[in-house]
Every structure is written in structure tokens, then in C-alpha cells.
Amino acid sequence: MKQVITFRTRIKICAFILFASSPGYAWEVIKSFEDGTLGEKAERNADSFDDIAGHSRYSNEFSYVGSQSAKLHTTAGEEGFGRWGGAVQFPTELGKGDHLWTSLAMRVPKEFDFQTTTGSLKWLRWASEKGDGSGNGFLDLQVMNDDPSTLSGSDRGYDFRIFREGEGVKLYGFGEDGSLKRDRWHKFDIYIKFDDRPAAQGGTGLVRIWLDNTLIYTQAEIRTLHQATDYFHSLFMFTYWNGGAPKSQHLYIDEIKLSNEEAPSWTEQLGRPKSPPKPVTGVVVERIEINN
Ligand SMILES: [Ca+2]
Ligand SMILES: [Ca+2]
Numbered sequence: 486m487k488q489v490i491t492f493r494t495r496i497k498i499c500a501f502i503l504f505a506s507s508p509g510y511a512w513e514v515i516k517s518f519e520d521g522t523l524g525e526k527a528e529r530n531a532d533s534f535d536d537i538a539g540h541s542r543y544s545n546e547f548s549y550v551g552s553q554s555a556k557l558h559t560t561a562g563e564e565g566f567g568r569w570g571g572a573v574q575f576p577t578e579l580g581k582g583d584h585l586w587t588s589l590a591m592r593v594p595k596e597f598d599f600q601t602t603t604g605s606l607k608w609l610r611w612a613s614e615k616g617d618g619s620g621n622g623f624l625d626l627q628v629m630n631d632d633p634s635t636l637s638g639s640d641r642g643y644d645f646r647i648f649r650e651g652e653g654v655k656l657y658g659f660g661e662d663g664s665l666k667r668d669r670w671h672k673f674d675i676y677i678k679f680d681d682r683p684a685a686q687g688g689t690g691l692v693r694i695w696l697d698n699t700l701i702y703t704q705a706e707i708r709t710l711h712q713a714t715d716y717f718h719s720l721f722m723f724t725y726w727n728g729g730a731p732k733s734q735h736l737y738i739d740e741i742k743l744s745n746e747e748a749p750s751w752t753e754q755l756g757r758p759k760s761p762p763k764p765v766t767g768v769v770v771e772r773i774e775i776n777n
Contacts, residue, residue: 581713605628691705
């Protein structure tokens with residue numbers, strides 16, 4: 486299915502990149518959810534999701550920065566595409582050699598139930614296309630089901646998993662079980678380097694993940710790009726609940742930031758490791774075919 490996303494956002498153009506191999510410019514997108522009217526859709530405004538956020542609303546019940554956040558609703562039994570979560574489009578396409586930083590704050594209520602028919606809930610998914618514009622799958626971060634009896638044994642030690650959709654999908658668990666705490670804000674920062682050669686194989690492709698400013702995971706084995714001519718164009722947050730949500734419920738998102746700069750100012754507190762990643766960085770918890 487081809488996703489058409491209306492693009493309206495606030496972009497800070499930081500500097501022009503002069504390298505011929507990386508056409509485009511450095512940019513930063515900030516979604517603070519501060520300017521919209523309480524209770525209205527947090528969609529298609531400069532400070533909100535760009536699209537597919539029909540049940541995401543401006544809220545002042547909790548905020549990570551400022552006085553408002555987005556309250557994301559999901560409805561019992563619904564897969565929720567177009568309503569659950571939302572998407573943010575990049576100002577420019579990002580391909581081989583490009584960087585992407587993604588930051589967000591999330592607050593999950595104690596009673597929220599992460600329960601799917603696949604073992605994990607779609608959470609942060611960066612969407613890619615082939616050079617000809619046809620879809621080429623997502624790079625996925627997902628949240629493990631809460632109920633350990635629904636997980637295979639090797640999945641039970643983790644709160645999250647990561648994989649690159651496509652042929653021969655491997656799922657890697659990360660973030661120890663219980664690290665995603667309830668009724669408090671967590672900040673996540675994710676760095677992606679796009680390359681069809683993973684860092685563990687002599688290329689530069691990798692993903693690094695920080696939880697509350699601590700680096701918790703480096704994934705250097707997956708190919709962030711299937712082919713050198715692929716590119717990424719947007720971030721999907723949640724957006725689809727495999728098997729339907731177990732109940733009607735909500736959580737909060739605030740201060741989404743995206744940048745294609747190598748080192749945007751807001752990443753200074755993360756330490757930004759310079760050393761090359763170790764060749765073995767994750768545990769393969771499962772191999773599955775992804776269908777949705
Ligand atoms: Ca805010
Ligand atoms: Ca868990």
C-alpha cells in the first residue's frame with residue numbers, strides 16, 4: 486500500500502551541505518504539541534503529526550516539555566491504521582551515507598496493555614522506498630508484549646526488538662525487561678546511519694539507541710538499506726496494531742525531534758560514541774516472516 490502523507494511541519498534549516506554526494510540540506514523537525522487546541526486532533530498542524538493521526542489529540546494532562554503533549558488513543562479490537570499514532574515526513578529523502586537522529590518522549594500509563602498477535606507492537610518505523618519510488622519496507626522498533634506467556638523463551642528478557650523488514654528478517658531483542666517504566670516520561674534517542682553495508686561488515690550502517698540519555702544498544706549487523714539506491718522518507722509512530730488492540734487505552738508522546746545532521750545540538754548530552762561498534766552487538770531472538 487502506498488502511503489500518501491501531507492507534509493506540513495516546522496523546519497529549521499541549519500546549514501547547506503556542500504558535499505556533492507549528499508544533495509540536500511541539514512534540517513531539524515520539532516513536534517512539540519504546544520500550539521494546537523486542547524482536545525483537537527494533533528494532525529496536520531506545524532507542531533503535530535503530519536498524517537494518519539486521527540485519534541491523537543492535544544492534551545495538557547501530562548507534558549515532557551512545555552504544557553502540552555499528544556494523547557494517542559487506540560480502540561479495543563481495532564488495528565487503527567489512520568487513527569492510532571501518527572506519521573512525520575522528512576523534509577528531504579535520506580539515502581546511503583546520510584544520518585538520521587530521532588528523539589521523542591513517551592509516557593505509558595500503568596494500565597496500558599502492550600498485547601499483539603505477533604509478540605510485539607509496532608512502535609517506531611522508518612519507511613523506505615527503492616530508487617524507483619516503490620515501497621521497500623520499514624526499519625522497525627517494536628515493544629514486546631507485556632504478558633511473558635505470549636513470548637517465546639528467548640524474547641522474555643527484553644522490552645523491545647529491532648529488525649529490518651525484507652528478506653531473511655532477523656529480530657534482535659534489546660532493552661532489558663522492565664526498562665520501559667509506567668506513569669513516567671522516558672526519552673528515547675535513536676541514531677541511524679543509512680548504508681547497504683552494515684558497520685559489522687566493513688560499512689557504516691548502524692543503529693544506536695539511548696534511553697534517558699544512556700546508550701542501551703548498538704545494532705551494527707542489519708542492513709539499514711537493502712540497496713544503495715534506497716532512501717527513507719518518514720517516521721511512522723505506532724499506526725497499526727496487529728490483531729487489534731486488547732482494549733481502548735491511551736499513552737502520551739511529546740517533543741518529537743528529527744534531524745539529518747551528524748550531531749545536532751540536542752544530542753550533546755548523549756555522549757555520541759566515536760569508536761567503531763563491536764562486531765557482535767545483539768542477540769537474535771527469533772526469525773520470522775513479516776506480513777502486514
Ligand atoms: Ca510539549
Ligand atoms: Ca516487558
